[in-house]
Amino acid sequence: MKVSRLLVALLLALPGVSSLALADEVSVAVAANFTAPMQKIAPDFEKDTGHKLVASYGSTGKFYAQIKNGAPFEVLLAADDETPTRLVKENAALAGSQFTYAIGKLVLWSPKSAIVDGEGAVLKKGGFDHISLANPKLAPYGAAAVEAMKALGVYDSLQPKFVTGENISQAHQFVASGNALLGFVALSQVIKDGKIEGSAWLVPEKLYSPIRQDAVILEKGKGKAAAEALVKYLKGDKAKAVIKSYGYAL
Structure with a gap:
């Protein structure tokens, strides 16, 4: 030994x-x-x-x-x-x-240019059939998205358009594949070399809990x-x- x-x-x-x-x-x-x-x-x-x-x-x-x-x-x-x-x-x-x-940081994103404006006004203007987010009961980013929409006063009007992913990866995939024109995703999913492809609005952190x-x-x-x-x-x-x-x- x-x-x-x-x-x-x-x-x-x-x-x-x-x-x-x-x-x-x-x-x-x-x-x-x-x-x-x-x-x-x-x-x-x-x-x-x-x-x-x-x-x-x-x-x-x-x-x-x-x-x-x-x-x-x-x-x-x-x-x-x-x-x-x-x-x-x-x-x-x-x-x-x-x-x-x-x-983490929440972002409203679309792979297409000129869909999401820099102020997030698209949420009130509409012009889309579906918006993606992660299940708020399972995913903190989904809960943050709901919190932000309620703070902006658009939750009730947008709820019928929700396409809900099991997690944030699935929510991102719904947008990337075109099943939803835009959606709430994690900034980490769409940023590359400091840039975001498509159009995006970095949701102000005051609209959701850290x-x-x-x-x-x-x-x-x-x-x-x-x-x-x-x-x-x-x-x-x-x-x-x-x-x-x-x-x-x-």
Whole structure:
């Protein structure tokens, strides 16, 4: 036993061996709006740490239900701060591991030019049959969209035109495919190299509650090196630069 421990200690002291010796896999539930940033962060995380990352993308509401039903996720990157807080209170996530990794921004978007004006007046003018948004009961961006429409006084008139996606990815797809002329999506989904293709209105943040997106280590990730490494990595400058490039605030 002493020899084995000594051998491990010697191996860990060698350059480049520590990450290999401690290589682990982390299963992550990722809010749909964070798909593109995570797909860019993941290979860098694997290269820099030696750990493997397995990501699933979807709505925060559905992930909550799955986690409570025993899904093998070890880290949750939610689209809100309420779900991670709730999981901590219910002893399904580790107290002290929760932090805000991004602050999301809501945008009214159409892939076609001259559809969405810079003031969002199209919501009152009309001229469209369908408007897409994520399910407000499952997706924080959908809830933010409803909040903004109510603040503008257009919710009741627009409700018959709603095309509701299960999550923000599906809401975006409805618009991108032409099933809806415009829709409320996450800025991160439509911004590329600092520019938005098509036409868009960045919804003023005063019209909806801040979309604080929190991460938390789940109970199944307790003591897992890869889970702890991912949380640490998301707080680092390299990951933050990627997150900012997709239009998130920090």
